[in-house]
């Protein structure tokens with residue numbers, strides 16, 4: 212009998228509307244994925260801060276299953292002259308995480324914007340509110356106006372990956388990335404990975420890149436981790452098992468041409484972390500986030516869990532963005548209720564796959 216290593220993302224006391232005590236009561240949830248939310252990309256994390264986060268999580272009867280994210284400073288993505296300083300800070304952070312017995316780090320290599328949506332609270336027919344995306348809105352809007360609109364809709368929460376200090380310098384950032392194309396990004400990602408692999412080897416830290424969301428270039432900025440080809444190219448940059456992937460179905464699934472069970476099988480052994488959620492497509496590059504259930508969206512969640520199970524994936528897995536339901540006020544995508552329903556559903560799928568395997572063996 213195998214149980215999934217089910218986790219929930221938790222942003223930390225003072226940032227998250229959801230408490231560790233609440234998470235502890237979701238059946239089958241064993242740990243949280245967290246971060247030092249107040250840190251800026253490029254900082255070396257303080258050892259004491261890492262240890263106190265870990266102690267706090269463990270005192271609630273949960274494991275600190277990994278970090279999402281240790282964000283990458285723009286100098287590293289751009290490949291500017293000072294990148295080595297920031298890579299050294301990153302290495303210090305990894306070393307301190309390793310010393311604290313933390314072995315999973317999720318990160319991304321997206322340019323300027325982390326995940327992007329055109330609406331953070333689209334009302335669905337059942338009255339729930341979800342994050343949604345419509346390319347025609349993104350095409351019409353200026354990036355600064357999009358930022359303002361999303362900040363207004365965020366309910367006072369700082370959105371993950373949308374560091375206000377950094378994005379306050381939007382014009383400067385666009386100027387810094389001028390001329391950076393996908394090839395340069397891949398080269399700079401390879402340089403970064405080469406430099407950090409020794410510390411990952413030493414402390415057995417699995418690096419798990421998060422795919423770009425949505426899975427295509429936006430605002431004329433390149434995006435490279437958008438499907439099977441990009442993921443395979445990433446793995447080939449440094450052929451080390453610590454150079455791995457966060458399998459995020461919601462990000463890869465923005466492009467319906469991404470066959471997610473096939474991607475899971477292709478990446479066998481190099482998926483270190485899984486974000487599993489569903490989307491509903493309404494046309495080319497128009498989608499909204501759905502409940503986790505297969506029948507509520509466009510993805511086959513059974514096939515996804517089965518592929519993870521069959522390829523021997525046993526790393527941390529978490530439900531991802533949930534709908535805002537039952538009057539909850541929380542960070543968009545990260546309320547308690549729908550993610551708890553998502554965890555229960557994913558646990559159920561896993562149990563079914565596991566028991567079917569026993570029946571047929």
Ligand code: DNO
Pocket residue numbers: 279280317318319325326371372421544
């Ligand atoms: C959004 C998240 C992303 C993700 C980062 C990983 O909800 O999926 O912000 O955490 O891209 O580095």
